[in-house]
Amino acid sequence: MKEMSLEQIARACKGIYTGEDSRRNLEVSGVVIDSRKVKPGYLFAAIKGERVDGHSFIPSVFAKGAACVLCEQAPEHPAGPYILVDSCLEALKSLAEYYRSTLSIPIVGITGSVGKTSTKEMIAAVLAQKYNVLKTEGNFNNEIGLPLTIFRIREEHEAAVLEMGISDFGEMTRLSRMAKPNLCVITNIGLCHLENLKDRDGILRAKTEMFGEAQPGAQVILNGDDDKLITLQESRTPTPCFFGLESANDLYAEQIENLGLDGTHCTFVTKAGSFTAHIPIPGRHMVYNALAGTAVGLALHLTLEQIRTGIESLTPVSGRNNLIHTEKWTILDDCYNANPVSMCASLDVLSCALGRKVAILGDMGELGEHEKLLHYNVGCHAADAGIDAVFLVGELSKETARGIEAKNPSLTFRHFNTREELTAALPLLLSKGDSILVKASHFMEFEEIVDYLKNTGNI
Numbered sequence: 200m201k202e203m204s205l206e207q208i209a210r211a212c213k214g215i216y217t218g219e220d221s222r223r224n225l226e227v228s229g230v231v232i233d234s235r236k237v238k239p240g241y242l243f244a245a246i247k248g249e250r251v252d253g254h255s256f257i258p259s260v261f262a263k264g265a266a267c268v269l270c271e272q273a274p275e276h277p278a279g280p281y282i283l284v285d286s287c288l289e290a291l292k293s294l295a296e297y298y299r300s301t302l303s304i305p306i307v308g309i310t311g312s313v314g315k316t317s318t319k320e321m322i323a324a325v326l327a328q329k330y331n332v333l334k335t336e337g338n339f340n341n342e343i344g345l346p347l348t349i350f351r352i353r354e355e356h357e358a359a360v361l362e363m364g365i366s367d368f369g370e371m372t373r374l375s376r377m378a379k380p381n382l383c384v385i386t387n388i389g390l391c392h393l394e395n396l397k398d399r400d401g402i403l404r405a406k407t408e409m410f411g412e413a414q415p416g417a418q419v420i421l422n423g424d425d426d427k428l429i430t431l432q433e434s435r436t437p438t439p440c441f442f443g444l445e446s447a448n449d450l451y452a453e454q455i456e457n458l459g460l461d462g463t464h465c466t467f468v469t470k471a472g473s474f475t476a477h478i479p480i481p482g483r484h485m486v487y488n489a490l491a492g493t494a495v496g497l498a499l500h501l502t503l504e505q506i507r508t509g510i511e512s513l514t515p516v517s518g519r520n521n522l523i524h525t526e527k528w529t530i531l532d533d534c535y536n537a538n539p540v541s542m543c544a545s546l547d548v549l550s551c552a553l554g555r556k557v558a559i560l561g562d563m564g565e566l567g568e569h570e571k572l573l574h575y576n577v578g579c580h581a582a583d584a585g586i587d588a589v590f591l592v593g594e595l596s597k598e599t600a601r602g603i604e605a606k607n608p609s610l611t612f613r614h615f616n617t618r619e620e621l622t623a624a625l626p627l628l629l630s631k632g633d634s635i636l637v638k639a640s641h642f643m644e645f646e647e648i649v650d651y652l653k654n655t656g657n658i
Contacts, residue, residue, distance in 0.1 A: 578602020
């Protein structure tokens with residue numbers, strides 16, 4: 200990070216500095232909340248979590264060379280300076296907001312119901328053809344993760360691509376206040392976090408909170424094929440840039456050639472001209488991601504050739520449509536998370552594969568009062584997706600099985616109560632040459648199934 204003094208930090212988060220006056224101008228070189236990641240010169244924020252209280256690690260972080268500690272209660276016998284605040288979490292957000300105000304680089308904020316991470320990766324790959332880019336890593340896209348990501352922006356970075364995830368009203372306002380994006384990208388408005396947001400109109404309201412705290416005159420880039428996002432056509436200044444597969448959009452794709460699990464080849468049509476590119480990750484949704492990347496690239500003055508190179512250089516993230524080849528079968532690892540829209544999209548990707556197509560699906564979380572119906576609907580989609588077998592795990596996935604049975608009882612499918620029951624049965628369920636999709640919400644821990652398939656696929 201760009202260096203900030205302890206005096207500036209205390210002022211930014213309205214804290215009380217305690218320590219030697221001679222150290223007030225000491226500059227920190229990083230901010231962390233994990234004591235294991237403390238390095239000499241870092242600021243440690245003692246966050247109180249559900250299971251662990253960061254205050255208990257204060258002695259150990261000073262021993263590691265921490266420059267200062269952000270805390271809610273004065274430590275006993277502190278070995279260095281500390282800044283006392285009412286809430287470490289709120290102080291962290293205030294500090295991130297201040298730090299962002301010192302940065303002059305363009306920041307791209309990305310949200311949406313589905314595809315935030317893959318779109319973030321695509322945009323970062325495109326921008327990397329011209330700029331030194333900082334991007335969100337892992338799931339650092341919430342009110343704790345976003346400030347930590349912002350603090351990772353250093354002098355050498357020329358652009359940042361920040362993923363912003365929410366589950367309730369007001370969260371996006373707080374995230375956007377920290378990120379202050381110059382470009383706001385929304386991938387789509389689907390069905391997720393319905394427990395709090397209730398319906399797609401609620402999701403639209405929550406996601407578009409981003410605009411209220413964005414930089415003045417921020418460019419808004421939206422999926423123009425989304426029936427909710429297209430309603431924003433005349434409500435923003437400057438006018439949003441719309442992308443999609445329909446030619447009415449500002450940027451669109453045509454001559455789309457499906458190459459199965461090897462990706463897609465298509466032509467991108469923009470006001471600056473057209474170009475063709477190979478998208479190396481499978482799925483029709485990746486065309487939308489590439490269009491978003493193209494829109495951001497053009498907004499930040501990349502050439503069409505730089506954009507094409509960026510699209511073709513994209514590599515998958517583990518757990519996100521990650522293609523794994525083994526001697527026996529091909530694994531489509533998409534087990535990081537799931538909701539009804541992304542589940543159906545992944546089934547559509549699987550349907551493009553060559554050979555026998557097998558889906559291993561689990562429960563989806565945070566779907567509210569209609570969770571059973573939404574699982575049932577995924578089963579109905581799977582029944583018509585053109586795949587050969589579906590194996591299910593979890594209590595809610597019983598409803599997915601019901602949907603399959605109602606829509607296409609001839610499709611091979613079977614339900615298991617646990618991952619262990621499934622993996623024990625897999626040797627008899629799978630055949631050499633199968634293409635296998637693995638997908639569920641993160642709490643189902645389907646990474647263990649992927650590991651099993653990788654380990655046994657080469658035996």
